[in-house]
Amino acid sequence: MKENARFTGAxxxxxxxxxxxxxxxxxxxxxxxxVHCWQGDDVLGFEGAGALTGGIQTTGNYPGRxxxxxxxxxxxxxxxxxxPGKKRLNLHASYAILGGDAGKVDRDAYTYKYxxxxxxxxxxxxxxxxxxxxxxxxxxxxxxxxxxxSPDEETRKFWVEHGKRSLEIAAELGKAFGKPCLVNIWxxxxxxxxxxxxxxxxxxxxxxxxxxxxAWDRKWVIPAVESKVFxxxxxxxxxxxxxxxxxxxxxxxxxCLLDNGHYHPTEVVSDKIPSMLAFRDKVALxxxxxxxxxxxxxxxxxxxxxxxxxxxxxxxxxxxxxIGLDYFDASINRLVAWVTGQxxxxxxxxxxxxLPHAALKKMQDEADFTRLMFAQEAVKMLPFADVWxxxxxxxxxxxxxxxxxxxxxKKILKERS
Ligand code: RNT
Ligand code: ZN
Numbered sequence: 001m002k003e004n005a006r007f008t009g010a011x012x013x014x015x016x017x018x019x020x021x022x023x024x025x026x027x028x029x030x031x032x033x034x035v036h037c038w039q040g041d042d043v044l045g046f047e048g049a050g051a052l053t054g055g056i057q058t059t060g061n062y063p064g065r066x067x068x069x070x071x072x073x074x075x076x077x078x079x080x081x082x083x084p085g086k087k088r089l090n091l092h093a094s095y096a097i098l099g100g101d102a103g104k105v106d107r108d109a110y111t112y113k114y115x116x117x118x119x120x121x122x123x124x125x126x127x128x129x130x131x132x133x134x135x136x137x138x139x140x141x142x143x144x145x146x147x148x149x150s151p152d153e154e155t156r157k158f159w160v161e162h163g164k165r166s167l168e169i170a171a172e173l174g175k176a177f178g179k180p181c182l183v184n185i186w187x188x189x190x191x192x193x194x195x196x197x198x199x200x201x202x203x204x205x206x207x208x209x210x211x212x213x214x215a216w217d218r219k220w221v222i223p224a225v226e227s228k229v230f231x232x233x234x235x236x237x238x239x240x241x242x243x244x245x246x247x248x249x250x251x252x253x254x255x256c257l258l259d260n261g262h263y264h265p266t267e268v269v270s271d272k273i274p275s276m277l278a279f280r281d282k283v284a285l286x287x288x289x290x291x292x293x294x295x296x297x298x299x300x301x302x303x304x305x306x307x308x309x310x311x312x313x314x315x316x317x318x319x320x321x322x323i324g325l326d327y328f329d330a331s332i333n334r335l336v337a338w339v340t341g342q343x344x345x346x347x348x349x350x351x352x353x354x355l356p357h358a359a360l361k362k363m364q365d366e367a368d369f370t371r372l373m374f375a376q377e378a379v380k381m382l383p384f385a386d387v388w389x390x391x392x393x394x395x396x397x398x399x400x401x402x403x404x405x406x407x408x409x410k411k412i413l414k415e416r417s
Contacts, residue, residue, distance in 0.1 A: 007387065007390040009386070010383040010386035010390075013382055013383055014354060017359070017382070019382075025390065028085065028391065029391075031086060031349055032322075032323070033325065033342060035325055036324065036325050036328075037072065037090060037092065037095055038095075039334055039337060042058040043056065043138075044065075045092060045094025045095050046069060046095055047094055047096070047102075047139075051138070052138050054137025054138060055231015056188070056232070058329070059329075059330060059331060060331025063416070064334070064412070065330070065334070066416075069095075069097050072095075075338075076089070079335045079342075080127075082405070083338075084343070084392060089118070090131045090132075091115065091118055092133045092135045093110060093133065093134050093162065093166055095115075096110050096114035097115070101114075106141075107134075107141075107158075107162040107165070108158050108159075108162050108165060111165065111168070111169065115132075115172075118130060119177075128179065130176075130177065131324060132166060132173060132181055133185075134162050134165075134185060135162075137188050141158050145191065145192075146189045147159040147187050148160060148208035149205040151204065156204060156208055159187075160211045163211075164214070166183055167212060168217075170182075170183045170217075171217035174220030174221055180219070180221060180222050181220060181222070182255075183222065184225075184257050185212070185226065186225075186257075187240055188238075189201060189239040190237050191236050194236050198237060201239045209248065222254075222284075224249070227242040227245035228259070228295075229241070230293075232293070250279065250280070255283060256280070257284035258276070258286070260286070260289075260290060261290040261297075261326075263290075265290070270304060270308045270311050273311040273317075274315060282321070284324065285321060286324050286325070287308065287345055288326045296327045299342075299345060300341075305345070305348045309351060310355065312349070312352065313349065313355075314357040314361070323345065327341050335408065336406070339405065346391075350387065350388060354387060356375075
């Protein structure tokens with residue numbers, strides 16, 4: 001096969017900076033990215049939830065939302081077929097396939113059997129594994145906006161049991177793929193207005209997670225806690241704040257998950273990654289795009305995403321940073337959104353793999369800041385687009401996924417009522 005002339009030229013340009021393009025292409029396709037299931041159905045799941053609660057919202061009513069497991073699996077299969085690289089599937093407990101048990105069994109009694117069809121599906125598609133999330137929202141047992149931090153003991157216990165079941169399910173998922181399953185604990189607990197007690201709920205949340213962790217299978221499960229600064233309707237106080245989660249994780253020896261939509265706009269997650277790596281073996285990510293108060297816009301190839309990927313790659317931490325995606329948009333074709341976000345992540349990883357990190361670090365260490373500034377600007381102009389095209393070709397893909405997915409919309413999605 002004759003190599004594309006632009007790609008050959010690009011390889012030469014990168015070689016001038018000491019960058020081995022073939023090595024980057026070999027590595028990028030092996031870095032797992034955990035793709036969230038919830039972009040396909042506006043985070044509603046299969047338990048009959050009519051609305052999303054817990055401070056998160058999808059806006060829009062684009063036609064064709066997946067409403068049952070068959071539809072969601074069909075959409076995932078279609079969208080994944082247009083995503084390059086190694087993929088995992090990120091599931092929420094609310095996507096349990098309950099069958100005849102629907103309405104009879106609640107979240108505190110879910111077991112692996114309700115997720116076995118997902119495991120079979122992910123295997124059929126050749127995925128790397130499944131990650132799991134207990135669902136502490138969109139459920140009648142949330143009391144006054146609280147779950148695991150509730151002062152009502154019955155409520156708190158219900159959600160602790162849900163957390164335990166989730167860890168048990170995750171252990172089975174880990175075993176099924178022979179790779180540990182990340183369990184991300186995000187609870188929306190918080191208050192709309194100024195609280196009278198900020199410590200009490202946090203102590204209860206810590207106690208609840210401690211109780212959940214009794215079900216932790218250390219071989220097959222990586223538990224993580226995800227913090228947030230505020231949510232819609234819970235603007236004044238979030239129990240699981242950044243400091244709470246970091247201290248909890250550090251003191252219990254579990255993982256922190258950083259969602260880059262969950263911080264103050266002048267804070268950046270790219271800078272938090274190396275801070276965490278200095279102390280911990282692993283850190284997990286929810287890669288998203290923050291726009292004002294919304295943490296969940298579709299990921300695009302923008303500056304902070306590039307910085308995040310650089311921190312992963314230049315610290316040689318592709319096996320220590322667990323990359324997951326988290327966005328949901330109901331105002332545009334959901335599959336186009338899915339693929340756009342995943343490809344943006346792939347682009348950022350490949351982009352970072354193509355930078356001459358050793359040379360740039362040396363400039364920093366030698367305090368050669370003038371040259372460092374020049375070089376960092378110069379490498380932005382390298383022909384990245386030509387290498388990206390080659391990655392797509394080698395993955396059996398084309399730049400255009402829009403045509404195929406709008407065609408799928410006409411044939412499949414429009415038929416859904
Ligand atoms: C919400 C968190 C959380 C959810 C998913 C659905 O702000 O980011 O991760 O988006 O669990
Ligand atoms: Zn998140």
